[in-house]
Amino acid sequence: MLVSIEDRVPASLLDEASEALEELAGVLADEQSLDDVLQQLAESASRVIPDAENVSVTVVGADGASTVAATDRKVVAIDAAQYSAGDGPCLEATRTQRPVRLAVEGGRERWPQFAAAAEEAGVRAYLSAPLLVEGGTLGSLNLYSSDESAFDPFDEALLRLFTTASAAAITGFRRYERSRVLVANLERALLSRSEIDQAKGVLMAAHGIGEAEAFQRLVEESQTHNTKLRVVARNLLDSVRRP
Template sequence: MDLFPPSNELGATLGRIRGLVLTQETAQHAVDLLAQVTQETTSNASGAGVSLIHESQRTSVGATDALVRTADDLQYTLSEGPCLTAWSTRSPVTIDDTTIDVRFPQWSAAAAGAGVRSCFSVPLLRGRDSLGAMKVYSTVPAAFDDADRARLTSLSIAASALLGHVQTSETSTRISSELRESLRSRDLVGIAKGILMEREGLSESEALAALTARARSTGVPFRQLTADIVNGHGDHGTRDALR
């Protein structure tokens, strides 16, 4: 099992999310999509969620199912729990077994009663700001290992930049500089593929083939072509390149 998801896979995933998010420009839409991706990224998760938090209050919440919503609601009702702590301390929080963990006695007891046995929460950090937290829950104890935690931490870095981009209402025609930096230049290809997959209904292999063919036919350097698509500059006719 790879410790980190492949960069092109992460880039394509976030590129696709970005393509969807920017059609609505809402943080709620972003957290809903990111919650789904978080669960898919972590194989042992029974459910996943993403919360944006301001002054200890949730402003937007994405959850994959009722188990996640219940576990999250309990934290804000009881004013304690791993998600709130990850957000406030800017540090990840792992609970291997809610029936024996003593850090959040009220929440752990209530969560165990609701069916949650283990969880992992990681803060969403953007510069000096803590935007919220991303979390996974499981109905079995000790469900998440180092590889799971590494994957979620890796995803949270790029997700934080994306959410910051939406929250600050930056222009919808370019990706934020923080996201470009977090994914690095090699991920421009993955992001561009994801955008084309969503915008033009292509498969991943078709999107890559279209990018390659268009770069060759226009003489535009491949990296520049992908950067232009990510930044929303011009129409490179990628669908036509498949014909």
């Protein structure tokens, strides 16, 4: 007989998980940075998942892996040991896109640097799940416990539900960020075009030259001083506006 997660999870815990995700959505709505969103994710997971004494978020980018959010500085050192060695449970979860759950003692042979750093920090059990977003894997959500028997398959299933919902929110956030950057770039381009057109008009009126020659003079000034064309135009406009 199959038992659903709803049947196994206390109603209060489901309510708390729902509230945590609503808070995360609220952070997104407030136009916070992605780092703020991931910090909120770490704190929410620590509160919702019973065995999670501490939580960190690993992000893997072009420059490698880094810990961008954590509920306690001591777990940052555990993550750093994995990044230094180039392997460990959080990196494996990111690479394989599958959760990794283990007692630290069982990882001594496979990941000695990770195991040593974990034991030094008093961590005895570890659970990492990938954060899958649009276009690939952002990184992983990592849970730590001082109890060696922590994190059973049920915790893993709950974490996967949590990361799936969170990843959907993060994907939406990244789309919004891309749109906001695009709009800002378009606004700057329109402003630059306006300033360049005004600067051409100033040169045409001052020297009795045509539009093409005025533009060529701006380009030559830009190349001579290794300055962007919009900056040359703005400087010229500023000079004629001075008393």
